[in-house]
Amino acid sequence: MTLRIGSGAGYSGDRIEPAVELAQSGRLDYLAFECLAERTIAIDQQKRLKNPEEGYDPLLEARMRAVLPICLEKGVRIITNMGAANPLSALAKVAAICREMGLGPVRLAAVTGDEVLDQVRQQDLILEETGQPTSALGSRLVSANAYLGAAPMVDALRQGAQVVITGRVADPALFLAPMIHHFGWGMDDWARLGQGTIIGHLLECAGQITGGYFADPGYKDVAGLARLGFPLAEVEPDGSAVITKVDGSGGSITLATCKEQMLYELHDPAAYLTPDVTADFSGVRFTDLGADRVGVAGGTGRAKPPTLKVCVGYVDSYIGEGQIGYAGPGALDRARLGAEIVRERLALTGVRHSELRVDYIGLDSLHGPGLARPAAEPYEVRLRVAGRTETPAEAERIGNEVETLYTNGPAAGGGVTKGVRQVLAMASAYLPREAVRPELHIKEVSR
């Protein structure tokens, strides 16, 4: 009765071979792929506005080609939010791949309804971060997606879908859905939903629990990071689980890796809000079972929140940036002189910017001068100037003024890079559950 759920991706651009390894050797029942960071869906929505067939995860095709034949042969069901801003196009794409690879008959499903632009516009919701109504964004509003819970994915599984593709859903719900389906947990069994949520939370970043993002030589050594294995959970009917990975894969699963991942992106451990449950991790216990096996129990929960969180994406501004390197005696002084010149040039030439940032990479660019307290002047330093503008043309001028330091600035600057990017900012709003209507779409691919 043990349920085996693997985690095939921790973000959109993640490695693919560890997912193949899990599908091949993990003896899985389910393989879930979490690929949707906060901003990803707004970027994908912009692609969809340009081409209505796009807007799903750019690696959907490569991932599906790699794992679908194995998963369908072994009876491993796939759940993923790679539908991003366009789950229906993703569904059509996966159907085409199945046909082309001769994988039918197969039943596929897509979940829509997370897109709530209309509702957000109608209700003119207030954005949590800015305190402004969404109407103030005007045409800069790009996307609005509510975090859906496990229910529509559970429906898809009940209807026999072998692949379930969603847009925005809560990350742990991708893993909670198969537990609810398999064990028949009630949608108000808060204790089990809370324990299932900690399992999902531990798995959702894939390699971050198997020793990825963990190594610190001499303190926390991890072997085999180039062949890092991705995790799987062996879940029991009461929700207790063992986190493990495929034998022989790289990385390691220890109490320490599990604790780090449990606290990742967590605020109040007693109130981890999801669409399905207010999960409580304050009593979670880990047990070292040896050989890359850690037991997890003690998660619980309370009633789910009355509203659903909505991620609102909007075009905020442009960022222009330039970098140039200096080395040897006086490197830092020349970099500082370069920064002064760029500031003066931007003022002289009337480049409007609402924010300008100067960093000395190699000195204090990551934590600022307060924490860095450098002991000696670095051998080399890289000047970085970044500024926020209203237009791409003005943003471009910032990088250009760093570039002109080559022939007009301090001695011996080298290695200029420059760039411009549009800032798609994300803000949060909250919608009553009743305003959000998930929809399920089933597609059969015949042999």
Add this chain to the structure above:
Amino acid sequence: MKLRELAHSRTGDKGNTVNISVIAYDEKHYPWLERHITAAVVKNHFGDLVKGEVIRYQLPNIGALNFVLKDALAGGVTRSLALDAHGKTFSSAMMALEIPPPPGSAA
């Protein structure tokens, strides 16, 4: 001694807020960490980097503290001009925190 000798850490981000865990390598050191690493100590350590309040959550169940630092990402992950817009490197700044050595340790 540096906190790095007793604990490990990971940073997570949400909007303009980061959380930084402090996890004892050996759970017997947890009470020492709880005593010496208060929200005020962390707020002071991060200085100008963190504009907002610091909240501390205690997790004796796993021998860890969790610090939530508000208004810490120069306007938020998606808007920030910073190189490390997510604040992913902040855990390393936490590891540099100086704390008194626990009793019985070779300081």
